[in-house]
Amino acid sequence: MKEIVFAGFGGQGVLTAGLVLSQVALFSGKKATWMPSYGPAMRGGTANCTVKYSDSRIYSPGQEEPDVIMALNIPSFNKFISMVKPGGIMLIDSDIVTCDTNVRSDVKVVKIPGTTIANELNNPKALNIIMLGAMVKLMGDFSEKEAIDGMNDMFGKKGKNKYEAANTAAFKKGYAAV
């Protein structure tokens, strides 16, 4: 089983990125759970969700010891760096998380210039998908094609096909950035 936390400011699309990953897992025949922070944890502008996927029954859907954390702002980095499983990964947008990230020697910090890539794509809203592409590559559980198909399937069902090309491009850029 894998546990991933997506964290950032409200509006950065971290909850959606988590949902896409959970849907990709389902699309690949796995079990998945998605648990948002809500209520008081949402106040103050930060949002996060926990995604788990597995080949077998998922017991706790809650935050336990994440294998990977995606942090899209400094407060999220500071809040979650201590929670990462030893040997786990902290994935950050190095354009935003500009603080000292050399906090734990047993955690691999992967830096992606997500905001720069998004601007290059002329699609600043795609930051979450770019970072998701990088994450999928780091996890190694899904092929690029499998993930893109799962993602487009999800947005298609929500009636958002018109973003398919842009999302695909963003995902590929992120995937290639690792």
Added chain:
Amino acid sequence: MAKGKKVPEKILRQVPFCPGCGHGIIVRLMMECIEELGYNDNVLIGKPVGCASLLDNALAVDTFTGAHGRNGASMTTIKRLKPDMLVVSYQGDGDAYNIGFSETMNAAYRNEKFTVITINNGNFGMTGGQMAWTSMPGQVTATSVNGRNVELSGMPIRVPEMIASSFDTAYVARGSLFTPAEIKKTKSYIKKAMQAQIDGVGHSLVEVLSPCPTNWGLTPLASMERIVNELVPYFPLGEIKNKGGK
């Protein structure tokens, strides 16, 4: 000699209201209207908590036992789910205007297409004559033994006027019972209120000023005189709003 009108067939028995009480007359008028409109077999009456609880097993129509004051809410869903059924909420003033103020007003606010008949006798009759929001200034009740002090408890409430002036409902009227002519008028108000429902125009409410000799400590006749002299000047009679049929 005037010919006695036949008792509506859906009234099974005499209801043991106190001597001189107005409830019996109003129930009779309600049942006559239902019968005359042809709804004897397609009607539901919401029964409240209060003196009208005595209606138990007295009427051969579906009779819903509401929670105290809450029939504005319960009649809402009944009417929405059974739009062709005549739905009538029969309520006392304590039930509809005190504890049920929110439900009564919210149903009118939403313009729910059922009919409310409220019996305004200026006190909580069933529980022993306590002060109601309709009690008059200075009125002695079980909870205002020195007379109602409106400085502390507010002026008597006129819900029909509030509904008529604030909400987009179909029909609002206030009647009384102190002469046969008034009774006849009150019946015409109740019938028009039901007709407004049948025609789908909207919410309708008829308040009836009704004597409560037992709790007022007056004879039935003196109670009628009190209505004429004290209540009618404050609670004016007549149609307050009539949007007309479709």
Added chain:
Amino acid sequence: MGDMVKGNIAMGEAAIRAGMHIYCGYPITPSSEVMEYLSWRAQEAGRQFIQAANEGEAMYMVYGAASIGSRVLTASSGLGISLKQEGVTYMAAADYPAVMINVCRYGDGLGSLESGQTDYKRETRGGGNGDYRNIVLSPSTVQEAVDLVYLAFDLSEKYRNIVVILTEGALGQMMEDCDYPPMKEVPYYDWAFDGKYTHGPYPSQMAVDLHAKGIKNNEKRAAITENEQRWEAVGVEDAEYVLFAYGIPGRVVLGIVDELRKKGEKVGIIRPISLWPFPQKAFDSINKNVKGFISVETADSGQMLEDVALYAKKKGFGNVPCYFISSPPGVPKSKFVLENFEAIKAGKVKEVF
């Protein structure tokens, strides 16, 4: 394979599929998505929806809707369900069915918006004045929530009894895949008011011989107790310790038990799915030499713990100590539960019963 769907939304859809005719409610976190979803979905499916002025009004609307034999749903959370209790007990007195979802939030009074299980006592004991009990079902996955909401309408009708789905903020807010059961169109029940006086006088609750009715109610409750116990059990036959947990803690503790048993520890779990009736039959499979029962709840005080102790006594485990693990608001952390379990095993924690 279904898609990822939020617990609250899945429960709303399950109600539509179960033939719900009308929803009456008032918004409150963390249950609001049930009504947000039904506000458009009910209309789309040819059903009805009313947003009431408050929780109490919503329940009196439910009361009216039930009286004419419709399938009616309301949902709320914690204190919102408190406000409904007058309507609930009136409905119990009238033997009216309805389904009520409590997406529980933690705490007394306003409480917190976070997930909790602090409403166990109220839901399983009735909640309002009088002697009645509601059937209480508690899911631990989105799929189970769907299945139980679907079942709840049938149970409610079968016993003419309110069925409460007691779930938690965490399950209402989380997403998981689920498969929906088939769509049902259900006519209004024929025992109800039809405007024609078909069933004669509806007795006022005051005019009824209440004691005679109470005896009949006891028979109904006995039948529910016999027929409707539901639970999931793992490892109880050889367990030295049996943990009890329902809802989200139920699935967390299942994971702990699974892990410990892989390591060879003799530990078991009973996850009640019906909270009333409490699954007392589950005790029949428990190792007679069990050393302790442990209730794990997202609550300050052991609420289900009292039922565990009561039925332990009834089932011949009266001398087995009953412990409590109080998990803070939110989803219990496996590590926290494990540490507390180790402390109990080490004799560092005193039993409650």
